[in-house]
Amino acid sequence: ARxxxxxxxxxxxDAVAILLALASPDEIDLLGLTCVAGNVPLSLTSKNxxxxxxxxxxxxxxxxxxxxxxxxxxxxxxxxxxxxxGLDGPSLxxxxxxxxxxxxxxxxxxxxxxxxxxxxxxxxxxxLTNIATAFHRAPDIIGRVQEIVLMGGAxxxxxxxxxxxxxxxxxxxxAAKIVFDAGVPLVVMPLDVTHKALVTKPRNDAFRALGNKxxxxxxxxxxxxxxxxxxxxxxxxxxxxxxxVTAYLVRPxxxxxxxxxxxxxxxxxxxxxxTVADWWGVTDRAPNALFIGDLDADGFFNLLTxxxxxx
Ligand code: BDR
Ligand code: CA
Numbered sequence: 437a438r439x440x441x442x443x444x445x446x447x448x449x450d451a452v453a454i455l456l457a458l459a460s461p462d463e464i465d466l467l468g469l470t471c472v473a474g475n476v477p478l479s480l481t482s483k484n485x486x487x488x489x490x491x492x493x494x495x496x497x498x499x500x501x502x503x504x505x506x507x508x509x510x511x512x513x514x515x516x517x518x519x520x521x522g523l524d525g526p527s528l529x530x531x532x533x534x535x536x537x538x539x540x541x542x543x544x545x546x547x548x549x550x551x552x553x554x555x556x557x558x559x560x561x562x563x564l565t566n567i568a569t570a571f572h573r574a575p576d577i578i579g580r581v582q583e584i585v586l587m588g589g590a591x592x593x594x595x596x597x598x599x600x601x602x603x604x605x606x607x608x609x610x611a612a613k614i615v616f617d618a619g620v621p622l623v624v625m626p627l628d629v630t631h632k633a634l635v636t637k638p639r640n641d642a643f644r645a646l647g648n649k650x651x652x653x654x655x656x657x658x659x660x661x662x663x664x665x666x667x668x669x670x671x672x673x674x675x676x677x678x679x680x681v682t683a684y685l686v687r688p689x690x691x692x693x694x695x696x697x698x699x700x701x702x703x704x705x706x707x708x709x710x711t712v713a714d715w716w717g718v719t720d721r722a723p724n725a726l727f728i729g730d731l732d733a734d735g736f737f738n739l740l741t742x743x744x745x746x747x
Contacts, residue, residue: 437465438685439555445474445562446484447518448657453561453678458492459743463686467547468498470540474562474607475514476522478504484523486531491653492747495533502540502566506608514603517664525660526653544570548577560586561678563604568611571618583621587678589711590627602627606709613700622725625680629728633680634673639737650747683736690735693728697721
């Protein structure tokens with residue numbers, strides 16, 4: 437199984453990404469969860485992460501709190517999408533499991549320094565503050581990362597938090613720039629692909645029909661999330677952004693994209709956090725990312741449903 441760290445700001449879609457990882461022990465060895473401020477403040481993301489692990493019956497997962505604000509900007513949150521708690525929808529009990537002592541950034545650094553080079557994959561599904569801080573503080577770890585598979589950015593689908601930018605990148609563009617410029621093999625799940633992973637009613641019914649605690653909670657989460665996207669985009673269901681990352685680790689053949697150059701806009705307030713993706717190869721800038729554009733949506737939902745049944 438591939439060793440990974442999920443860096444997260446749960447978030448209903450983060451929750452589903454984490455559940456898929458926990459349900460896939462043959463493919464994924466989850467070394468820890470590192471929490472960051474994003475959808476809601478850090479106190480809530482680090483609480484929600486623990487609620488999700490307890491929902492899965494996994495109070496043994498190591499969960500760390502990380503950075504509580506972006507590198508150089510005020511925190512922008514997304515309660516309008518995720519609700520006050522960040523995880524509105526199901527009513528889950530308050531977590532009992534503790535946070536690990538120590539800072540998420542130290543855990544990321546120490547893990548990469550301890551494990552053999554090229555054997556740990558980072559999976560950021562929130563703003564990139566923790567990862568960038570770790571790279572800045574301990575540059576020796578950069579060359580030891582196997583791959584970064586992240587959710588963030590947009591190209592043809594443009595923005596969801598501003599007209600030009602996707603939320604995770606917009607919240608901390610400086611951090612994103614550090615990560616995209618680091619020279620680590622990078623796989624990017626932008627809105628272009630996540631807006632094809634839509635939880636339609638039959639797909640949500642399939643989660644609920646699993647009948648287990650996890651299936652029912654996931655159905656309630658995506659229903660809550662849905663109300664926003666239906667009003668906003670008129671789409672036939674909520675995009676399940678973050679699970680694209682963990683699904684890629686389990687079944688990469690479900691996804692396709694192009695190896696291209698992607699730069700992060702960090703200076704213009706109007707387009708702050710835009711991912712300028714050279715999809716058509718019109719520059720000679722070196723490719724730095726596999727930018728995913730498409731997925732087999734039925735295959736993706738079949739995988740999710742089959743795996744969530746195991747929890
Ligand atoms: C991303 O932003 C968050 O609201 C979601 O959890 C996802 O990571 C989508 O733009
Ligand atoms: Ca997220």
